[in-house]
Amino acid sequence: ATRVLTGITTSGTPHLGNYAGAIRPAVAASRRPGVESFYFLADYHALIKTADPARVQRSTLEIAASWLACGLDPDKVWFYRQSDIPEIPELTWLLTCVAGKGILNRAHAYKAAVDRNRELGEDDDAGVTAGLFMYPVLMAADILMFKAHSVPVGRDQIQHIEMARDFGARFNHLYGEHFVLPEAAIEENVATLPGLDGRKMSKSYDNTIPLFAPRDELRKLVFSILTDSRMPGEPKSTEGSALFQLYQAFATPAQASEFAAAFAAGIGWGEAKQALFELLDAELAPLREKYEALMARPDHIEAVLRAGAEKARAIATPLMLELRRAVGLRDLR
Numbered sequence: 643a644t645r646v647l648t649g650i651t652t653s654g655t656p657h658l659g660n661y662a663g664a665i666r667p668a669v670a671a672s673r674r675p676g677v678e679s680f681y682f683l684a685d686y687h688a689l690i691k692t693a694d695p696a697r698v699q700r701s702t703l704e705i706a707a708s709w710l711a712c713g714l715d716p717d718k719v720w721f722y723r724q725s726d727i728p729e730i731p732e733l734t735w736l737l738t739c740v741a742g743k744g745i746l747n748r749a750h751a752y753k754a755a756v757d758r759n760r761e762l763g764e765d766d767d768a769g770v771t772a773g774l775f776m777y778p779v780l781m782a783a784d785i786l787m788f789k790a791h792s793v794p795v796g797r798d799q800i801q802h803i804e805m806a807r808d809f810g811a812r813f814n815h816l817y818g819e820h821f822v823l824p825e826a827a828i829e830e831n832v833a834t835l836p837g838l839d840g841r842k843m844s845k846s847y848d849n850t851i852p853l854f855a856p857r858d859e860l861r862k863l864v865f866s867i868l869t870d871s872r873m874p875g876e877p878k879s880t881e882g883s884a885l886f887q888l889y890q891a892f893a894t895p896a897q898a899s900e901f902a903a904a905f906a907a908g909i910g911w912g913e914a915k916q917a918l919f920e921l922l923d924a925e926l927a928p929l930r931e932k933y934e935a936l937m938a939r940p941d942h943i944e945a946v947l948r949a950g951a952e953k954a955r956a957i958a959t960p961l962m963l964e965l966r967r968a969v970g971l972r973d974l975r
């Protein structure tokens with residue numbers, strides 16, 4: 643079987659980018675025959691981004707409910723919370739000891755922090771935690787632990803998958819073939835969903851459309867998407883239009899080319915926004931109902947996650963024993 647694995651960081655409310663870039667393709671993949679799916683809540687990763695415990699807990703619940711509302715069947719897949727698997731931080735250390743520091747220096751998130759500091763005239767590493775620096779190693783442990791072949795992610799995560807390959811290959815070279823080297827799987831149309839301001843939709847830019855915003859709020863947010871000042875009747879460009887890209891991520895190819903034709907014919911922005919809102923709401927409304935029902939049953943979600951952790955540890959525990967032996971640590975068996 644092909645193993646597919648992906649995770650979402652539990653530091654905020656899930657948004658349309660997480661849905662189109664991760665949840666939707668992952669749920670579809672989990673239904674294909676011959677696929678074993680591993681989907682998890684990256685709560686250790688969340689600690690790199692926030693020191694607000696209530697936010698981590700809330701986000702964990704919201705993201706778990708989102709996966710389930712979007713049709714993930716926890717009996718058919720491995721669905722778990724990262725911090726329920728103590729073997730993951732243990733593997734992180736083994737990988738830390740083979741990870742090139744120079745490779746980590748080139749990680750986008752770390753480099754962005756350094757660049758910001760330089761602009762501000764601060765020391766390169768001012769305010770940068772070792773957690774942020776080590777982020778790709780923890781992520782490599784997530785992936786390598788379950789011998790994933792394919793990791794469906796947005797374009798922003800490709801570099802991290804390449805690093806996981808690099809660390810896995812280095813470990814295999816030193817200690818024998820223990821790991822499968824993963825590949826990133828990118829859905830071309832939805833590679834990076836833009837947010838309200840046209841930049842990548844991201845919790846850090848505060849430009850997100852929450853996946854399960856109530857209907858009124860969804861409409862309000864769609865109407866706040868940044869557009870140019872062209873009047874109705876003036877032809878509009880789909881190139882670089884956040885509105886068009888969002889539409890395309892939810893439309894059939896035929897609907898998308900019709901929408902492109904309407905842009906060329908000078909559709910007014912108000913009308914275009916209404917069309918996007920209706921398209922989004924048609925897909926999301928039935929899922930939103932399930933989401934709300936799940937959010938009212940946190941005990942049920944907790945039970946699902948605990949069962950998932952047991953299933954995941956049935957794989958992680960024996961692999962960790964094997965790895966401990968391979969590197970010369972005490973055989974715990």
Ligand code: TYM
Pocket residue numbers: 647648649650651652659660661662663664684687780781784785793794795796797798799832833834835836842843844
């Ligand atoms: P995170 O939580 O930032 O994002 C979760 C997933 O959503 C995708 N995504 C997007 N896709 C399209 N357009 C966007 N605007 C957009 N914003 C986010 C991301 O690409 C990702 O697939 N480090 C990861 C979590 C993680 C992980 C892993 C993923 C931890 N361990 C192992 C895969 C495998 C992260 O912070 O994703």
